[in-house]
Structures are given as structure tokens and as C-alpha cells.
Amino acid sequence: MLRRAPRRHDEPTGPVSGPLRVDPRTKNLTKRLQPGDVAVIDHDDLDQVSAHALIACRPVAVVNAAPSTTGAYPNRGPQIILDAGIPLVDMCGPEVMHLSEGGIATLEGEELHVDGEVVARGVRLTKALVEAQMEDARANLSDQIEAFSENTMEYLRAERQLLIDGIGLPELRTDIAGRYVLVVVRGYHYKEDLHALLPFVREARPVLIGVDGGADALLEQGLRPHLIVGDMDSVSDAALTSGAELVVHAYRDGRAPGLDRVQALGITDAVVLPAPGTSEDIAMLLADDKGAELIVAVGTHATLVEFLDKGRQGMASTFLTRLRVGSKLVDAKGVSLLYRTRISSLSLVWLVLAGLLALVVALAATPGGRAFFGVLAVRWDDLWAWFEGMF
Incomplete structure (x- = not known):
């Protein structure tokens, strides 16, 4: 058993x-x-x-x-x-x-x-x-910070055009210019943060970009992604066939292992984008270079330990991507904690009582209301007299 x-x-x-x-x-x-x-x-x-x-x-x-x-x-x-x-x-x-x-x-x-x-x-x-x-392991953090710095400098020398010119932009049918963009990565606390952002999504109607499995996270919340960016190895068939525009992240030499899977699903209009860095980075750079007004990131990497979780090979590109995107980028991490509802039962009782008091005052200020309270007073007297008669 x-x-x-x-x-x-x-x-x-x-x-x-x-x-x-x-x-x-x-x-x-x-x-x-x-x-x-x-x-x-x-x-x-x-x-x-x-x-x-x-x-x-x-x-x-x-x-x-x-x-x-x-x-x-x-x-x-x-x-x-x-x-x-x-x-x-x-x-x-x-x-x-x-x-x-x-x-x-x-x-x-x-x-x-x-x-x-x-x-x-x-x-x-x-x-x-x-x-x-x-x-x-905490005693080794200084060594990791040094390795991170060296790796970042090596990446900067090899990919300095990323910061200067950005990435080569493919033609997309999704209009991003001047709009808010929500980039969802299936990372740290992504479910809580995405759920907390639902009012923002309803009001601002941003372009929704799912990075691989982040597209499934959007679907779980009842949202259909406009764009799916990634190597397509951790996203479901349901997301790939949801009608979203697909951007397949490829190696610099043009090889795109994820393209075979996409084409096997009968999707022939996927865009192939050869670029350095991770798919998370590509999604942000794509939104930035296409003219997004604001980029809200869910589940992305922001702290040193998160960068280390990702591995040094992917750390430098993410760090430099954040430098390039700059003030456009807003991290949603922690939003679920900041905006969690904290209304107590006692507060709700006082709110109801305050509403009833306001209703009574409003009725007392009208002729109809005063007549109603007069009838109510007579009924109360009758009830009280009956009660006294019982004894």
C-alpha cells in the first residue's frame, strides 16, 4: 500500500x-x-x-x-x-x-x-x-559575487551591441508601441503575483507575454497570451495552440530546436529570433525595442540568490537586460503581499452598522421617513402594551 x-x-x-x-x-x-x-x-x-x-x-x-x-x-x-x-x-x-x-x-x-x-x-x-x-554556502557568497562580476564583464565584451543597439527585431502582428506589457515567467511566486495583478490587467489591458511555461500561468488565470516567447520546451500544446503569436528563441547561429515542435502542431507562422541571453531576457528586450511604455515582470529574477539559482551562464545577460530596459521595468514580486486584503470581521460589522445609521438619518430627514418612524413607534407601543398584559 x-x-x-x-x-x-x-x-x-x-x-x-x-x-x-x-x-x-x-x-x-x-x-x-x-x-x-x-x-x-x-x-x-x-x-x-x-x-x-x-x-x-x-x-x-x-x-x-x-x-x-x-x-x-x-x-x-x-x-x-x-x-x-x-x-x-x-x-x-x-x-x-x-x-x-x-x-x-x-x-x-x-x-x-x-x-x-x-x-x-x-x-x-x-x-x-x-x-x-x-x-x-553563505561563506562562499563573496567568491560567487566575484565570479558574477567576471562573467558579466566577459558577456559585456562579447555582446556589447546588446546594450547599444538591442536585438534584431522581427516583424510582429502584435502591436506593442505605447502600451503596457506584462511579461510572465514561471519563476518565484509567479502565481501569487499574477493573481494580485488581475485588477491591473482588467483596467490597463496590457499586452500579455508568456515566457515558455508562463503562457500556461496566464491561461490558468483565464487570460489568453498575446505573445509566447521561448525555446518552447516547457509550454503546453494548449498554450501553443491558443492563438498567441509565437516567437521561437534560437541560438545565434539560427538553430531553433523548439521550431520542430511548433511546426508539428501545424503552426506555420511562428517567428524565429536568434539572440543571446535567456528567453526571459528576450521577452523584455522585445517589449522595450517595440516601444512598450511600461514593462511589468512576474516571476523574473531580481536578487543575487535568484541570479545564482539561474546559474552564472544566464546571470550576466539578465543583469545587462535590466540595465538596458531601465526605468520601464517594474517587478511584480511581492505585490501579492503588499495588496493582500486585511479587512477584519469586526471592521465589516462596523461598516454595516455605519451604513444602517446613515440610512436611518436619511429617512428621518424626509416626510415619508418621518411618517414611517411614526407608524413604527405606534406599533412598538402596541407590542409593549401586549407584553405588559401578559404579566
């Missing part, structure tokens, strides 16, 4: 069992991971976005072939997994990635069993161990 992961935030004990789901790319695994499965990944420095995606699938355990924290920087992924009550076993070795998917496995302590045999053994993470790893 399969056991589901505990919902409590204390650390689980005892064995857990479930069908194996194996994939070296965590974002691909989460597309087919089901509640009760054992997730087998190969993910150095497990980041926040991947951790949240894993726990949303509710596996009974996560088995990592690689170290979930290498010590390069204080990544929060392992802590998020453990806080969700899901056991996490680290450094099980590359052999675990060759296990047959679908077979029933049992995680007991630090050992993974299949058909009664131990097929992998690693390090069972605890909150105390993760906290110790975080302390060690």
Missing part, C-alpha cells in the same frame, strides 16, 4: 513507497510526476522554482543523484522540500538515473529498495544538516 508524503512540517520517519519517476531534467519530470510517486532527479544546487514544482506534484520522496547543495551558494531548494514534509536523499550516484521508471520502490532511511534489493544509497538530509550546509 502506497503512503503519501506527510503534510506536517516535522521530518518524516519510516519507509515510504511509490512508483519510480526518473528524469535528469527536473522540469521535465514534474510534467508527469504524480502524487505518491518517488521522484528521481539529477540536480546540483536544487533551486527554489524546481523545489516548488516538485512539492506541487506531492511525491512521497525525492532521490537526487547529485548533491542538492554543493556549497557554491545558499540555495533554498532542499529546505523547501523538507519543510513540505518530503524526505530528500542526496548524492545517490549517477547509477540511480538508470532505474526503470514505473517500478515500485521503497525509500527506507538512506537506502532505496526495488524488489527487496538496495539499488541506491545516499545521504538522508535533515533540517539541521541543510542549515549547516547553508551556513557553509
Whole structure:
């Protein structure tokens, strides 16, 4: 009998069992991971976005072939997994990635069993161990900042035209000039921030750009994207066929692996855009160069740890993109916290009473209202006289 992961935030004990789901790319695994499965990944420095995606699938355990924290920087992924009550076993070795998917496995302590045999053994993470790893990783932040600076300078030398001339602009049927643009990336707190921005979307009617899976986030909120930008590896077929204009991010040499998938869906008018950087960067640069008045970003990377989660190879382009876009860019991160409704029940009661008082005063100021209160007073006298007569 399969056991589901505990919902409590204390650390689980005892064995857990479930069908194996194996994939070296965590974002691909989460597309087919089901509640009760054992997730087998190969993910150095497990980041926040991947951790949240894993726990949303509710596996009974996560088995990592690689170290979930290498010590390069204080990544929060392992802590998020453990806080969700899901056991996490680290450094099980590359052999675990060759296990047959679908077979029933049992995680007991630090050992993974299949058909009664131990097929992998690693390090069972605890909150105390993760906290110790975080302390060690925080000591390495200065080295990471130095590496970030060097990487940024190298990227600037290689791609300095990005800041000066921007990217080559394709012809689009979507009109962006002079309009607000909402760029949605499936990143940190994207669901909360996007939900908080729904009043803005209804009032301002911005151009909606989904970056890969960000298009699905828009659809989940009942919004149809105008543009989908990305390499098309983490966006659903439903989003790709929703009627949005597609911009396929290609390598500088023109190769666009995502184009085959788009064409297989019968879409023949997709635009191919060879450009450096990430798809998130391309979406912002496209909006800027097409004349957007304001760019609101949901789920994008803004802090040092978020840049490190992304990896140094993608950090420099994002940093330079933000320099180029400048004052047009507004981060939606945290909007859900700032605008969360905090009206108490007592406040609502006082509001109702104030409304009733205003209604009484308004009636008393009119002839009809005074007549009504006169009749009401007579009825009250009659009721009181009847009550006294009972005794």
C-alpha cells in the first residue's frame, strides 16, 4: 500500500513507497510526476522554482543523484522540500538515473529498495544538516559575487551591441508601441503575483507575454497570451495552440530546436529570433525595442540568490537586460503581499452598522421617513402594551 508524503512540517520517519519517476531534467519530470510517486532527479544546487514544482506534484520522496547543495551558494531548494514534509536523499550516484521508471520502490532511511534489493544509497538530509550546509554556502557568497562580476564583464565584451543597439527585431502582428506589457515567467511566486495583478490587467489591458511555461500561468488565470516567447520546451500544446503569436528563441547561429515542435502542431507562422541571453531576457528586450511604455515582470529574477539559482551562464545577460530596459521595468514580486486584503470581521460589522445609521438619518430627514418612524413607534407601543398584559 502506497503512503503519501506527510503534510506536517516535522521530518518524516519510516519507509515510504511509490512508483519510480526518473528524469535528469527536473522540469521535465514534474510534467508527469504524480502524487505518491518517488521522484528521481539529477540536480546540483536544487533551486527554489524546481523545489516548488516538485512539492506541487506531492511525491512521497525525492532521490537526487547529485548533491542538492554543493556549497557554491545558499540555495533554498532542499529546505523547501523538507519543510513540505518530503524526505530528500542526496548524492545517490549517477547509477540511480538508470532505474526503470514505473517500478515500485521503497525509500527506507538512506537506502532505496526495488524488489527487496538496495539499488541506491545516499545521504538522508535533515533540517539541521541543510542549515549547516547553508551556513557553509553563505561563506562562499563573496567568491560567487566575484565570479558574477567576471562573467558579466566577459558577456559585456562579447555582446556589447546588446546594450547599444538591442536585438534584431522581427516583424510582429502584435502591436506593442505605447502600451503596457506584462511579461510572465514561471519563476518565484509567479502565481501569487499574477493573481494580485488581475485588477491591473482588467483596467490597463496590457499586452500579455508568456515566457515558455508562463503562457500556461496566464491561461490558468483565464487570460489568453498575446505573445509566447521561448525555446518552447516547457509550454503546453494548449498554450501553443491558443492563438498567441509565437516567437521561437534560437541560438545565434539560427538553430531553433523548439521550431520542430511548433511546426508539428501545424503552426506555420511562428517567428524565429536568434539572440543571446535567456528567453526571459528576450521577452523584455522585445517589449522595450517595440516601444512598450511600461514593462511589468512576474516571476523574473531580481536578487543575487535568484541570479545564482539561474546559474552564472544566464546571470550576466539578465543583469545587462535590466540595465538596458531601465526605468520601464517594474517587478511584480511581492505585490501579492503588499495588496493582500486585511479587512477584519469586526471592521465589516462596523461598516454595516455605519451604513444602517446613515440610512436611518436619511429617512428621518424626509416626510415619508418621518411618517414611517411614526407608524413604527405606534406599533412598538402596541407590542409593549401586549407584553405588559401578559404579566
